[in-house]
Amino acid sequence: MTIEITKVWIENDKLFALQIPEAEIYKRQWADLTEWQIAKILQKCQDELTRPPSEAFAFKFARAIEAKLKEKNA
Numbered sequence: 001m002t003i004e005i006t007k008v009w010i011e012n013d014k015l016f017a018l019q020i021p022e023a024e025i026y027k028r029q030w031a032d033l034t035e036w037q038i039a040k041i042l043q044k045c046q047d048e049l050t051r052p053p054s055e056a057f058a059f060k061f062a063r064a065i066e067a068k069l070k071e072k073n074a
Contacts, residue, residue, distance in 0.1 A: 003021075004019050004022065005019075005025055006019055007020060030073060032069070033069060038065065041061070045057065045060055048060075
């Protein structure tokens with residue numbers, strides 16, 4: 001089953017209709033993080049440290065990166 005959306009509009013008293021296939025409906029450009037955004041997240045994670053970097057820090061940093069990517073690509 002193919003899903004399509006029909007976009008309909010009027011322009012200069014003419015009716016137009018455009019079929020948009022499912023592949024185009026869900027097509028999005030991936031937004032990545034800039035070096036500045038990564039550095040900002042890293043600094044925030046480092047500011048919250050109470051002891052030297054560890055495996056816990058690496059996990060926290062990875063989750064912060066993941067959260068930012070989800071925010072940008074929602």
